[in-house]
Amino acid sequence: MTTPPTPQPQPAPLPERVQQVLDATSGHTAGPWTYNEGSICHGYEVRDGKRTATWIADIDHQNQDDYADDGYHSYSPQADRDAALIAAAPTLRALLAEAAAALAAAEAERDALRAALERVNAVQVQWWEQVIALMDPDAPETPVLQERAETLKRCNHELRAALGGQS
Structure with a gap:
């Protein structure tokens, strides 16, 4: 005799899941963010007469399987793709909020x-x-x-x- 499969919990409705993501990611440093040579930053500011970037995060290339170092720059295509995704986070969050609002309006209509x-x-x-x-x-x-x-x-x-x- 086979036992029936255990029912899987149903995910929360899409609007609730979207709102959870938006709530969990509120309060971040405003975008846009950029990625350049291992760091994700947001704009620049002047400190002590020097223009410096406002850092969001540094990307560790050395833990990637495709890591390379030419003596001047470390490089990892996978880390660069990951960093590009992270740098796009504020834009993606804004698009998610816009899509959620459009979906709610369409459902009301x-x-x-x-x-x-x-x-x-x-x-x-x-x-x-x-x-x-x-x-x-x-x-x-x-x-x-x-x-x-x-x-x-x-x-x-x-x-x-x-x-x-x-x-």
């Missing part, structure tokens, strides 16, 4: 469209049912109108499903 569709659907179905109820059941038009009412219900069902609503 979708919900409004879904609610409007439900209202339209209710009115249309009610109208068709009233028309059919007023007709003579033996009239030749009655089956055609009943089929149109059923088609309307199917179309509204498909629209709700396309908008992500309950079917």
